[in-house]
Every structure is written in C-alpha cells, then in structure tokens.
Amino acid sequence: MIALKNGDGIQWPGGKRIAVMLTFDFDAELLRHSVIGKKTIGFSDFSRGQYGPHEGLDRCLALLDRQHLPATFFIPGKIIEEYPDAVKKIADRGLEIGYHGYEHDSTLGLSADEERSNMEKSEALIEKLCGHKPAGHRGPLDVLQECSMALLQERGYLYDSTLKDCDWPYIPQECGPRTPVIELPTEPGIDDFSYYYFSYADEATITCTYPNDYVYGIWKDYFDELASEGDKVMVLKFHPQLIGRSGRIRMLEQLVLYMEQNGAWIASCQEVAQYVRDFYEQKEGACQ
Numbered sequence: 001m002i003a004l005k006n007g008d009g010i011q012w013p014g015g016k017r018i019a020v021m022l023t024f025d026f027d028a029e030l031l032r033h034s035v036i037g038k039k040t041i042g043f044s045d046f047s048r049g050q051y052g053p054h055e056g057l058d059r060c061l062a063l064l065d066r067q068h069l070p071a072t073f074f075i076p077g078k079i080i081e082e083y084p085d086a087v088k089k090i091a092d093r094g095l096e097i098g099y100h101g102y103e104h105d106s107t108l109g110l111s112a113d114e115e116r117s118n119m120e121k122s123e124a125l126i127e128k129l130c131g132h133k134p135a136g137h138r139g140p141l142d143v144l145q146e147c148s149m150a151l152l153q154e155r156g157y158l159y160d161s162t163l164k165d166c167d168w169p170y171i172p173q174e175c176g177p178r179t180p181v182i183e184l185p186t187e188p189g190i191d192d193f194s195y196y197y198f199s200y201a202d203e204a205t206i207t208c209t210y211p212n213d214y215v216y217g218i219w220k221d222y223f224d225e226l227a228s229e230g231d232k233v234m235v236l237k238f239h240p241q242l243i244g245r246s247g248r249i250r251m252l253e254q255l256v257l258y259m260e261q262n263g264a265w266i267a268s269c270q271e272v273a274q275y276v277r278d279f280y281e282q283k284e285g286a287c288q
C-alpha cells in the first residue's frame with residue numbers, strides 16, 4: 001500500500017508537538033479466540049479475556065475520568081451484545097467507539113459480502129449505543145481485509161487505524177482523491193499486547209510479561225523522538241484485559257502526565273482524523 005499523500009509538515013493545534021491517541025481494543029475473550037485460531041480456548045485463557053469487562057475496563061475508565069482524557073474504544077459487535085453494561089459505561093461517557101469486526105474476525109480472505117455484513121451488524125449496534133454510526137475502523141489482530149478500505153470509503157468512514165508503514169497520518173492510495181479515509185498508523189512497539197499478552201494455550205504459549213518501568217522507558221522514548229520531529233502521530237494501543245491490571249495503569253498514568261507536560265495534543269482518533277482531513281483540504285485549496 002502506497003501513501004497517496006502524507007502528513008509531513010502538518011502543524012498541530014495550539015502549537016502542540018504531536019497528536020497522541022489513547023486507543024483501547026475492548027475484545028474480552030475474542031482476543032484469545034483470534035490469537036489461537038478459533039479453537040476452543042481453555043477456561044483459564046477465557047477468564048484472562050474476561051478480566052477486561054470484569055475489572056480492567058473500570059480501571060481504564062477511572063484513569064480517563066481522573067485526567068479528563070478523551071479516548072477511542074474499538075469494539076467487536078459481538079462484545080457489544082455480550083457485555084451491554086460494560087459498553088454502556090463507555091458510551092455514557094461520550095467516548096468514541098469504532099468498528100472492530102463483528103466476531104473479531106481476523107481471518108484473511110473474508111469476501112466483501114461477508115465483511116459488509118459484519119459492518120452492517122456492528123454499525124447498527126454502535127448506532128443504537130451512541131446515537132450515530134462509527135467514524136473509524138481498526139482491523140482485528142491488525143488484519144486489514146483486502147476489501148476493507150474500499151468498503152470503508154463506500155460506507156463513509158472518516159479513518160482507519162490498522163496499518164504500520166509510517167508515523168504520519170495519510171491517505172492510502174486505494175482511496176483516491178474523493179472522500180478520503182485517513183490512515184492513523186499504529187505500531188507493535190506501542191501496543192500493550194507486545195509486552196503483556198500471556199497465555200498457556202498450546203501453539204500460542206507466551207509466558208513472559210515485561211516490567212512496567214521497562215515498558216514505560218520504551219514508550220517514553222517513542223514519544224520523545226516523535227514529538228521532537230513535530231509532525232507525527234502516536235497511536236497508543238491498549239487492551240483493558242492487559243493494561244487494566246493494577247500496576248500497569250499507574251505506569252500509564254505517569255506516561256500520560258509526562259506527555260501532557262511535554263507538548264502532547266491528546267485527542268480521540270475521530271478528532272485527529274477530522275483535523276488531518278481539514279488540513280489537507282485547506283492545503284489543496286491554497287494550491288489551486
């Protein structure tokens with residue numbers, strides 16, 4: 001995928017040095033179903049997924065409340081059906097909710113009809129919850145179906161946040177010049193999955209999690225360099241079942257405070273994508 005335009009030279013509002021987005025993939029047990037490939041997961045792994053709705057989410061929301069932070073939650077449609085009380089807590093706060101598949105479907109090769117059907121089901125659930133359709137999409141397990149970008153454009157999405165090819169927001173080539181879908185790239189180095197996912201499930205055994213101060217150091221270095229470059233985004237990606245463990249939330253709060261003191265514009269993905277789209281339109285208008 002080749003960037004049609006990239007955001008080098010973009011200036012953030014209020015002289016801020018960088019746009020930072022706190023994003024939470026609220027997948028519950030579907031995360032582990034996807035990682036081990038649709039097999040039945042053991043009860044222990046299932047319960048690790050449920051830590052998100054049972055405990056981790058509240059800790060994430062409490063942090064957002066304490067620091068008056070905007071955030072974006074990407075939620076599979078099936079999780080909206082299974083955990084209505086938990087997702088209502090997110091919607092009631094006015095936090096953004098984006099499309100994240102129906103069953104966290106990460107299998108490559110979904111047909112356009114299958115993906116369209118997933119979108120229709122999930123969009124209706126999000127609309128019922130929030131009063132409007134989602135503005136953004138993130139592919140489950142970072143998988144973007146071949147048909148997805150065209151469908152997002154067709155269905156009026158403002159942005160996608162799945163790809164990994166740069167630190168700028170940009171318009172993917174597939175979009176063409178009309179009604180562009182802004183890409184807000186993510187990166188495994190600023191994804192809690194890379195440090196905190198833990199499972200005994202066969203074929204996907206990971207039994208290591210990293211110390212919080214080690215992760216803090218890595219994320220701070222990402223932030224410091226990107227902020228010094230001046231025209232970048234930092235899309236931090238979390239899962240309530242992982243970052244929502246007690247000590248990790250304290251670490252995240254320290255990081256948020258550090259970023260705020262050092263020039264971060266912390267905003268929802270929708271706010272940043274809209275800002276970027278307006279920036280491009282003004283820039284193009286000035287050139288004509």
Ligand SMILES: [Zn+2]
Pocket residue numbers: 025026027031100104140141
């Ligand atoms: Zn996910």
